[in-house]
Amino acid sequence: MVDAKQIIKITDAELYRGRHCVFRNLSLAINAGENTAIVGPNGAGKTTLLKLLGRDLYPSKGDVSILGKSRWNVLELRKHFGVVSLDLQQNFRPHTPGRSVVLSGFFSSLNTFGHQHFTDAQISMADEISSELGIYQFRDTPFFKMSLGEQRRHLLARALVHDPSVLVLDEPTTGLDLAAQFQYFKTVSRLIEKGKTVVLVTHHLNEIPIELSRVILVKQGSVFADGPKNLILTGANLSELYQRPVKIFVNQGLFHAIPG
Numbered sequence: 001m002v003d004a005k006q007i008i009k010i011t012d013a014e015l016y017r018g019r020h021c022v023f024r025n026l027s028l029a030i031n032a033g034e035n036t037a038i039v040g041p042n043g044a045g046k047t048t049l050l051k052l053l054g055r056d057l058y059p060s061k062g063d064v065s066i067l068g069k070s071r072w073n074v075l076e077l078r079k080h081f082g083v084v085s086l087d088l089q090q091n092f093r094p095h096t097p098g099r100s101v102v103l104s105g106f107f108s109s110l111n112t113f114g115h116q117h118f119t120d121a122q123i124s125m126a127d128e129i130s131s132e133l134g135i136y137q138f139r140d141t142p143f144f145k146m147s148l149g150e151q152r153r154h155l156l157a158r159a160l161v162h163d164p165s166v167l168v169l170d171e172p173t174t175g176l177d178l179a180a181q182f183q184y185f186k187t188v189s190r191l192i193e194k195g196k197t198v199v200l201v202t203h204h205l206n207e208i209p210i211e212l213s214r215v216i217l218v219k220q221g222s223v224f225a226d227g228p229k230n231l232i233l234t235g236a237n238l239s240e241l242y243q244r245p246v247k248i249f250v251n252q253g254l255f256h257a258i259p260g
Contacts, residue, residue: 006031006068007081007166007197008053013062015048022048023059023221030199030214032165035192037200037208037229040218041242046201047087049218050170053199054083067166078108082159085170089151094144098135098154101143102126105158122161129157133187149180156187167191168199173207185209205233210253217241235260 051057100112130136215232217224238246245260
């Protein structure tokens with residue numbers, strides 16, 4: 001049974017990658033409607049955390065519960081919990097045309113294949129979402145010929161084909177120009193307005209949309225600070241997190257960091 005109230009609950013998780021302990025006694029919880037940014041420097045464990053949430057990895061100790069369940073069939077999970085990651089973008093099959101990128105979301109695959117059957121309703125859904133995200137015109141364009149922003153929007157459309165209640169976005173504006181970044185902010189705002197819970201994993205403060213009210217800072221595999229955005233994103237906290245002086249300024253609800 002899916003628990004729609006608590007989307008993520010990690011309890012005393014310990015996880016190793018090889019001999020390296022990435023997480024030890026990691027605990028955090030995020031409820032539905034709690035739009036949250038998870039922020040940390042490189043090496044803080046963000047990529048491993050994404051793999052935990054996507055059920056690519058399981059802890060050696062402790063528990064990771066997604067929507068009230070510790071064990072999931074990935075295809076079933078994707079109907080409720082959409083993940084758009086940099087790993088997925090870098091590993092997606094390069095010659096896959098745009099429409100197939102979106103349709104592949106129904107099977108959580110990296111392309112569409114002959115044994116996969118898509119109903120007229122699924123094709124219509126994929127085309128409708130592509131139109132909403134402004135990418136329908138790329139339906140025949142190979143993935144490798146798209147810009148980074150176009151690729152990112154296709155992977156977002158891929159995650160949306162099941163109309164999941166939760167979206168996890170991994171550094172969504174990395175490599176995007178200003179126009180694509182503005183498009184991203186507009187898209188995320190629209191998804192939140194539709195009632196989706198967004199969890200953003202990043203180390204760029206300017207990626208955090210206005211609508212995200214909670215921030216979790218992670219450092220060396222543990223939660224360093226957690227709470228309302230305006231109380232957590234301070235110069236003192238960020239200076240300690242990144243081990244160098246940082247000043248924070250806010251412009252129209254968006255947070256920016258500059259050297260202290």
